Structures are given as C-alpha cells and as structure tokens.
Amino acid sequence: SQKIEQNSEALNIQEGKTATLTCNYTNYSPAYLQWYRQDPGRGPVFLLLIRENEKEKRKERLKVTFDTTLKQSLFHITASQPADSATYLCALDTGSARQLTFGSGTQLTVLP
C-alpha cells in the first residue's frame, strides 16, 4: 500500500542545534516533494520544494535533501530557535493532476 511516514515521535531539541526531520514514502514515484510548516490554529505555510532530479535545496537556515532511491527526504533546520517550534509536514505530488498527499507531520519543539 502507499504510505508517507514522518518522524513518529515529537522532536525536542536545544536552541542552536540542528533539527533533522524525516519523510519516508513507499509505492509512490513523486516528481517533487514539498515541505510546509503549520502553527496551531493556522493553515500550512509553504517552505521548500525539491524536484526528483535535485539532491539538495537550501533556503536560509533550511536544507532539504531528496533521495529517490531510498524514497526519503530529510529536512534540516540549522541554528534552531524557539520560533522554529511548529509542526512540519512533507507532501508528495501523487496524482496525474499534481495532487498533494501529506504526511502526518512532525511536531518540533526548540527549547531555549
């Protein structure tokens, strides 16, 4: 069956450290993968997109990798801050009309 799995547990890290979030998928062949941030009571906000032919993408303190052989994406936040605390969602394009299928998200807490 098709699945998208993110870190099953909430992730707590110390301020200043690098947070690494995982997104694994099975039985999909996405052309691209997106990462979103969601704060409580709000809709998701787009962060980064990485295409199937790209290994790595960076934006400020964010870095995403995409390994289509391992069927995995890693999302890194360097020099993390308490303001980075949120739920992070990965999403794959999974349909002929570029529909997105979301993982269940990883709740990240950055401790001061």
Add this chain to the structure above:
Amino acid sequence: EAGVAQSPRYKIIEKRQSVAFWCNPISGHATLYWYQQILGQGPKLLIQFQNNGVVDDSQLPKDRFSAERLKGVDSTLKIQPAKLEDSAVYLCASSRTGWTRDYNEQFFGPGTRLTVL
C-alpha cells in the same frame, strides 16, 4: 497580496445537521483545493478545482459532501447530513496554475474548525 479567506472560523453542529463553508482564494489563482485535517494528521485532499471545473474529487464522500466553485473564484463546501467523524479542520488552499508540469506551492487559508456533537 491578500491571503486565502475562509469563513466561518469555527462551527459547532449536531449530527445529522447540515453545514457550509466558504472560501475566497487569492486573486488570479486558477486552482482551488479543499482539505480535511483530522487532529494529529496531515491534510487530506477532498476536492480540487481548476477554474470552475473539478479535477479530482476521488476522496470526497459524495453521499454527504458537495462542493462548487462559483464562476471560477469563490467556493463552498457543504456537508449534509454531518456525522461525528466529520469533526475536523477544513482547509481551503489555492495555487497559481494547476495540474500542469509546473510545481506549484499552495497557499492555505486559516481553516474552519468543525465540531459535530
């Protein structure tokens, strides 16, 4: 630019009642999406419109849910009759183009939190 607008923000109804949600996407965005997000889960696509046509409604429970996009702009999502398991946040999103090879980011509204008692 103004973001995606949704109303109401909160709704409490009893089971078997009906409810409607409204969405106004970002001006000029051709594609509009409705998602259902149950607590602790990621958003699940219910229906996707390209202009005023339906691109995908494969996960929409059509016996109780319906949606329309008026003149390719605003959209409404209706549930009739509601069940307890419909309690969730209903998110509307829009994107610039649509189901082409363009890789569109989606812009989400704040959502409507529905509680069915």
